[in-house]
Amino acid sequence: MVQRAASSLAPREPVRLPTYTVGMHRSARMLSALAAIVALGTAFAPAAGAAAGAAAGAAAEATAEPPSTTVSVAAADDAAIDAHARHLVSVMSTRERAASVVMGHIPTSDPRVLRDYMTTTGVGGFILMGSNVPADEAALREVTRALTVDPLLPAVIGIDEEGGDVTRLPWDALPGATTLKDAPPDATAAAFAARAALVQRAGATVNFGIVADVAPDPASFIHRRALGTTPQAAAERVSAAVAGETGAVASTLKHFPGHGAAPGDSHHMLPTTDLSRDAWEQADAAPFRAGIDAGAELLMFGHLVYAAVDGAPATMSAEWHRIAREELGFTGVAITDDLGMLQNSGDPRYADPVANAVAALAAGNDMVMAVMLSDATTATRLVDGIAAAAESGALPAERLEEAATRVTALRLQSATGALTPCGSCQPAG
Secondary structure, three states: OOOOOOOOOOOOOOEEOOOOEEOOOOOHHHHHOEEEEEEOOOOOOOOOOHHHHHHHHHHHHHHOOOOOOEEEEEEOOHHHHHHHHHHHHHOOOHHHHHHHOEEEOOOOOOHHHHHHHHHHHOOOEEEEOHHHOOOOHHHHHHHHHHHOOOOOOOOEEEEOOOEOOEOOOOOOOOOOHHHHOOOOHHHHHHHHHHHHHHHHHHOOOEEEEEEOOEOOOOOOOOHHHOOEOOHHHHHHHHHHHHHHHOOOOEEEEEEEOOOOOOOOOOOOOOOEEOOOHHHHHHOOHHHHHHHHHHOOOEEEEOOOEEOOOOOOOHHHOHHHHHHHHHHOOOOOEEEEOOHHHHHOOOOHHHOOHHHHHHHHHHHOOOEEEOOOOOOOOHHHHHHHHHHHHHHHOOOOHHHHHHHHHHHHHHHHHOOOOOOOOOOOOOOOO
16 A cells, blocks of 8 residues: 555665765665565484494585575565555554554653653654754664664654755755755755665654755745756656665655645645646646656645645645545555644634644545644644544544554554664765
């Protein structure tokens, strides 16, 4: 059920850029989706008597090849991962399913506090913001280890690592959109490959980093963060960014169906456009289509109103989810932009965070995110509200099951057990 590029399970060579080199032990998503079959074959032949044994031993020393040790690693296919996800969800309670589709946040970098938060809430995901990021990579790995309560079914750990204006990792000096939109697409692929390696080494599994909006207007809120100013240029760089991240972290396209056409800042208002559906198809759809075709695993829905398509924000629009899945072919995890932003818009229809989460899931989102206006109790309130809605029928039980299954499959992709980025790797070259 979760879309994966065919090459996403292949090991990646260390990325080498003129100013930065990243060496990696392994690919997090590769190892997560692996079924390791280890055969240590050593043959021993017992002696059939003292004299015969001596003669046979002498002959063997002269002619036999030394015993061999073979280690075989086979990738689990998509069907196996999806089947396991369905099984895990089938034995979850309604509340556990509700918790699995919530991505929470609290503003601390204290591993003990974070571990307690994840254990207490049982949420399926956590988004790292600046307040969660310590001064160095080693300390951040302690944070992400604390967020991983069960290594066999780890939480989705996301981060907004776009580069440039939106950079959570202080040590990420790689080029961002302001540079990449004027450079060849290969530069975008290289930058996002190196950036994905940084995200992976930090212990995050999802990068909310690929801005697929088309923003030709320099005055636009999203212009500096967008990878292109024309549909074609944006599509080429979005596809390159997904290719760069493949094998290291799961890629996210945002902000569907496109922030560039809807003026304003969705952190505190509902940007609205009267752009027709046909005009959207010819322009703003192109980068999202390209990113989906390239294998992006997540699609982030924005609090954007395309009035000619639906009067509700895309986050709350069943029609926009239908378009993404049936017309663009997206099969991965649909996730909301921060629902706190919707609440912060001032629109009285979206004043209740629990109602927003339930409505977002009913519209077709698989995971709901809460950061702005939230506190340590928000995730529990969302989980309780979602579970109650599923039990009452206000949220169809099959919709919650579908969402939980998609999120669980994504989590299984990053299950590494005891394998973590090496703490003492030295830069290559």
